[in-house]
Amino acid sequence: xxxxxxxxxxxxxxxxxxxxxxxxxxxxxxxxxxxxxxxxxxxxxxxxxxxxxxxxxxxxxxxxxxxxxxxxxxxxxxxxxxxxxxxxxxxxxxxxxxxxxxxxxxxxxxxxxxxxxxxxxxxxxxxxxxxxxxxxxxxxxxxxxxxxxxxxxxxxxxxxxxxxxxxxxxxxxxxxxxxxxxxxxxxxxxxxxxxxxxxxxxxxxxxxxxxxxxxxxxxxxxxxxxxxxxxxxxxxxxxxxxxxxxxxxxxxxxxxxxxxxxxxxxxxxxxxx
Amino acid sequence: xxxxxxxxxxxxxxxxxxxxxxxxxxxxxxxxxxxxxxxxxxxxxxxxxxxxxxxxxxxxxxxxxxxxxxxxxxxxxxxxxxxxxxxxxxxxxxxxxxxxxxxxxxxxxxxxxxxxxxxxxxxxxxxxxxxxxxxxxxxxxxxxxxxxxxxxxxxxxxxxxxxxxxxxxxxxxxxxxxxxxxxxxxxxxxxxxxxxxxxxxxxxxxxxxxxxxxxxxxxxxxxxxxxxxxxxxxxxxxxxxxxxxxxxxxxxxxxxxxxxxxxxxxxxxxxxxxxxxxxxxxxxxxxxxxxxxxxxxxxxxxxxxxxxxxxxxxxxxxxxxxxxxxxxxxxxxxxxxxxxx
Numbered sequence: 001x002x003x004x005x006x007x008x009x010x011x012x013x014x015x016x017x018x019x020x021x022x023x024x025x026x027x028x029x030x031x032x033x034x035x036x037x038x039x040x041x042x043x044x045x046x047x048x049x050x051x052x053x054x055x056x057x058x059x060x061x062x063x064x065x066x067x068x069x070x071x072x073x074x075x076x077x078x079x080x081x082x083x084x085x086x087x088x089x090x091x092x093x094x095x096x097x098x099x100x101x102x103x104x105x106x107x108x109x110x111x112x113x114x115x116x117x118x119x120x121x122x123x124x125x126x127x128x129x130x131x132x133x134x135x136x137x138x139x140x141x142x143x144x145x146x147x148x149x150x151x152x153x154x155x156x157x158x159x160x161x162x163x164x165x166x167x168x169x170x171x172x173x174x175x176x177x178x179x180x181x182x183x184x185x186x187x188x189x190x191x192x193x194x195x196x197x198x199x200x201x202x203x204x205x206x207x208x209x210x211x212x213x214x215x216x217x218x219x220x221x222x223x224x225x226x227x228x229x230x231x232x233x234x235x236x237x238x239x240x241x242x243x244x245x246x247x248x249x250x251x252x253x254x255x256x257x258x259x260x261x262x263x264x265x266x267x268x269x270x271x272x273x
Numbered sequence: 274x275x276x277x278x279x280x281x282x283x284x285x286x287x288x289x290x291x292x293x294x295x296x297x298x299x300x301x302x303x304x305x306x307x308x309x310x311x312x313x314x315x316x317x318x319x320x321x322x323x324x325x326x327x328x329x330x331x332x333x334x335x336x337x338x339x340x341x342x343x344x345x346x347x348x349x350x351x352x353x354x355x356x357x358x359x360x361x362x363x364x365x366x367x368x369x370x371x372x373x374x375x376x377x378x379x380x381x382x383x384x385x386x387x388x389x390x391x392x393x394x395x396x397x398x399x400x401x402x403x404x405x406x407x408x409x410x411x412x413x414x415x416x417x418x419x420x421x422x423x424x425x426x427x428x429x430x431x432x433x434x435x436x437x438x439x440x441x442x443x444x445x446x447x448x449x450x451x452x453x454x455x456x457x458x459x460x461x462x463x464x465x466x467x468x469x470x471x472x473x474x475x476x477x478x479x480x481x482x483x484x485x486x487x488x489x490x491x492x493x494x495x496x497x498x499x500x501x502x503x504x505x506x507x508x509x510x511x512x513x514x515x516x517x518x519x520x521x522x523x524x525x526x527x528x529x530x531x532x533x534x535x536x537x538x539x540x541x542x543x544x545x546x547x548x549x550x551x552x553x554x555x556x557x558x559x560x561x562x563x564x565x566x567x568x569x570x571x572x573x574x575x576x577x578x579x580x581x582x583x584x585x586x587x588x589x590x591x592x593x594x595x596x597x598x599x600x601x602x603x604x605x606x607x608x609x610x611x612x613x614x
Contacts (some may be wrong), residue, residue: 006383006386012383014376014380016373017372017376018372021371090367091363091367092368092369094333094363094365095363095367095385098331098333098361100353102550272334
């Protein structure tokens with residue numbers, strides 16, 4: 001066990017060091033969510049204000065701010081898996097595979113680093129959304145839930161990315177698969193519009209997507225229960241009190257993240273050179 | 274069990290070690306004994322099975338058949354113990370370009386579970402050994418090919434291994450740097466570390482190795498000391514330079530009874546004969562009959578390259594030397610490519 005913890009910490013700090021040495025890339029990654037927030041957020045905000053407004057007792061800008069914060073976590077985590085493909089393509093992974101460490105420490109250490117990065121990026125977006133005009137309820141407890149939810153979501157998606165990375169050897173194929181994943185996760189999640197407007201079928205997909213649950217949970221705590229849309233998310237199972245729905249979503253996210261990490265660990269056990 | 278009169282034991286022992294990838298038999302029932310404290314050279318052309326053998330010995334690949342022990346531990350059942358006792362320098366350069374030299378070593382020490390204080394001292398020592406202490410704080414991306422290799426040797430030695438595996442340690446390095454790397458390898462041997470080295474450079478094997486095994490098509494075709502292998506050739510090597518159809522001349526010489534072997538390369542014919550003094554006039558006569566105008570005839574000290582040609586009928590480097598994979602590896606080494614992580 002101590003060997004596992006030590007390997008995880010070593011690989012975690014290695015990845016964090018490498019990422020933070022490449023600050024240019026971190027800024028580039030911030031541009032896209034910022035673009036969504038400022039351009040889409042303000043435009044749709046005006047549009048909804050001119051029409052009847054959102055059916056969720058909240059202005060669109062605040063609504064979409066949470067969506068974009070969550071999307072930042074999604075994109076950062078998915079594309080963080082890229083570094084594993086790099087490690088493999090340029091060989092460093094072989095050094096880790098040959099080390100006397102438990103294999104799962106490789107995806108776990110890197111997942112923690114990806115979560116750190118994703119949460120930091122998302123926090124920056126949160127900070128920038130305030131001057132743009134988002135009105136978020138920021139209390140110690142709402143921030144704590146937001147960070148916990150972002151962490152679980154990040155681990156879930158990094159687990160998927162790492163599993164894919166364990167079987168792909170080129171950055172091109174990895175990028176193609178990630179783009180294939182990122183788009184549906186983004187648009188079918190309630191991040192930029194409430195999922196009740198999705199056509200049937202897609203709506204059902206949205207209710208099982210961990211991204212939907214993460215967005216709804218953060219909205220629950222930062223915009224208020226009435227703006228969370230959790231009743232639609234859990235609507236299929238019939239009505240339950242909002243607080244229970246929130247607990248269920250959190251439990252669901254925790255379960256999915258553990259399962260995802262477990263799959264990634266198993267996939268890494270089978271990685272050969 | 275080593276025999277009781279023997280002072281040294283075998284650091285590597287393999288019996289019938291075999292690895293197949295689908296239908297391809299990469300390593301074919303290999304038997305190997307490597308004595309402790311020596312530099313053991315594993316020679317062969319590209320694709321002969323050298324790297325596959327190393328990958329099995331360092332527990333990265335599971336053998337299809339057979340067994341082997343490294344430092345006394347079974348490579349399959351006791352892989353963890355083997356890993357703790359070996360150092361590896363891979364064929365490709367495996368360093369984090371955007372970590373400093375020191376950080377690369379520190380990550381390795383941590384993964385191998387070295388106590389921090391011990392690691393700090395060892396890293397300092399090894400940076401001195403490979404003369405990189407002054408550049409230890411620089412990002413590895415700024416290192417030259419030779420510096421990268423030296424850092425990797427230092428990393429391989431960090432955990433005080435009983436044996437160091439070096440897979441093509443000087444591939445893609447310039448001649449001066451190669452010689453420099455050889456010096457470090459000899460220094461490592463002086464510290465009592467056994468070395469298992471693969472190479473397809475004959476001069477490298479002759480310079481460094483105490484014992485040699487030649488592998489081709491996954492099988493060991495000869496082994497011994499470099500000197501005994503060359504002696505085993507039982508003859509002299511004559512090199513003839515000339516203008517004309519060398520291929521046809523080669524065919525003609527092959528038909529001569531006194532010629533043991535003949536190859537063409539670099540505008541010259543290289544012959545193995547038992548008695549050069551008597552053979553040279555006959556060679557000259559045969560070549561003149563073929564219409565070759567001879568420029569020079571020289572008597573060469575036979576080397577391992579000749580042993581290899583004698584055994585396999587082809588040069589060590591002529592096959593696969595320009596394969597895309599090989600070129601890729603060399604380019605990677607040369608450019609120290611790594612990119613962002």
